[in-house]
Amino acid sequence: xxxxxxxxxxxxxxxxxxxxxxxxxxxNHLYFYWYRQILGQKVEFLVSFYNNEIxxxxxxxxxxxxxxxxxxxxxxxxxxSTKLEDSAMYFCASRERTAGVDEQFFGPGTRxxxx
Amino acid sequence: GENVxxxxxxxxxxxxxxxxxxxxxxxxxSNYFPWxxxxxxxxxxxxxxxxxxxxxxKDQRIAxxxxxxxxxxxxxxxxxQPEDSAVYFCAASIRTGANSKLTFGKGITLSxxx
Numbered sequence: 709x710x711x712x713x714x715x716x717x718x719x720x721x722x723x724x725x726x727x728x729x730x731x732x733x734x735x736n737h738l739y740f741y742w743y744r745q746i747l748g749q750k751v752e753f754l755v756s757f758y759n760n761e762i763x764x765x766x767x768x769x770x771x772x773x774x775x776x777x778x779x780x781x782x783x784x785x786x787x788x789s790t791k792l793e794d795s796a797m798y799f800c801a802s803r804e805r806t807a808g809v810d811e812q813f814f815g816p817g818t819r820x821x822x823x
Numbered sequence: 824g825e826n827v828x829x830x831x832x833x834x835x836x837x838x839x840x841x842x843x844x845x846x847x848x849x850x851x852x853s854n855y856f857p858w859x860x861x862x863x864x865x866x867x868x869x870x871x872x873x874x875x876x877x878x879x880x881k882d883q884r885i886a887x888x889x890x891x892x893x894x895x896x897x898x899x900x901x902x903x904q905p906e907d908s909a910v911y912f913c914a915a916s917i918r919t920g921a922n923s924k925l926t927f928g929k930g931i932t933l934s935x936x937x
Contacts, residue, residue: 712866741924750827751867751912751927764922799866803923810855810874810918812925814866 710734712815714800720821721790729785729818731800739803740783741812742775744768744796751799757783790822825850827915829928836903838937846913846928847895853915855923856889856896861910861930870911871898874918903935 713732721727733740742754756763757775774786783802787794797819801812826849836842848856854875859867873880873887873896880887884903889896900907910932914925 714866739923743925743927750929751914751925753924753926756922756924764924766924810872810916810923811857811869812923814859814868816864816866 712800712802712813714798714815714818716818717816718819718821720823723792723822724789727787727790727820729787729798729800729820731783731785731802731815732781733783733800733802734804734813735781736804737802737813738805739763739812740775740777741801741803742785743799743801743814745799745817746793746796754785754798787820790820792822795820795822825853825915825917825926827913827926827928829913829931831931832929833932833934835934835936838903838905838935840903842898842900842903842907842933842935844898844911844913844931844933845895846897846915847893848915848926849894850915850917851891851894852917853926855916855918856887857914857916857925858887858898859912859914859927861912867912900933903933905935905937908933908935 740757745751755765797817800815829846857872860870861867886899910930912930913928
């Protein structure tokens with residue numbers, strides 16, 4: 709069964725460093741999302757991406773964040789200068805573009821620890 | 824914006840019993856309500872979903888009910904088994920093409936005692 713994959717599974721970084729979290733969505737999916745979950749809190753929407761541009765972003769997704777689909781398979785989330793409060797589990801999700809299909813398929817997540 | 828609340832935060836049931844998890848939402852424009860199950864070390868996996876034009880949906884031991892007037896929806900698991908033990912998230916969304924962001928509840932840890 710096709711699945712969303714994410715790398716790395718765990719990333720440790722120093723405050724102020726740049727990190728890139730990588731996702732490979734399901735191959736025929738065209739909508740892509742990033743969510744995050746701070747320990748003990750809700751899963752929160754960060755950004756949605758379609759047709760090579762951001763469709764919607766939350767207030768969390770400030771200038772320090774960016775997303776990119778550098779090729780036909782990868783979808784990345786970059787945090788330019790990490791802060792302690794960026795420590796969280798980051799989930800990538802994708803959805804196909806068929807009318808009436810709403811399911812978002814989630815990857816296993818990347819645990820980001822900022823020291 | 825949308826706010827989804829989920830109750831209770833933990834639930835423990837005896838194997839074979841039923842479990843009910845409830846969620847409320849705030850935005851009457853929300854029209855899609857999925858339930859996700861998350862096992863340790865994995866991402867959330869959809870187990871059942873419901874659209875606002877339907878009041879109930881069933882899939883084997885799992886059912887979801889939706890009350891649009893009261894803005895709440897519930898997950899019902901019958902004949903629970905130890906493998907049902909996991910974290911369950913409810914979510915709400917306004918289905919509008921690319922902008923179908925999910926707003927999640929906080930999650931509930933379900934423990935099924937053998």
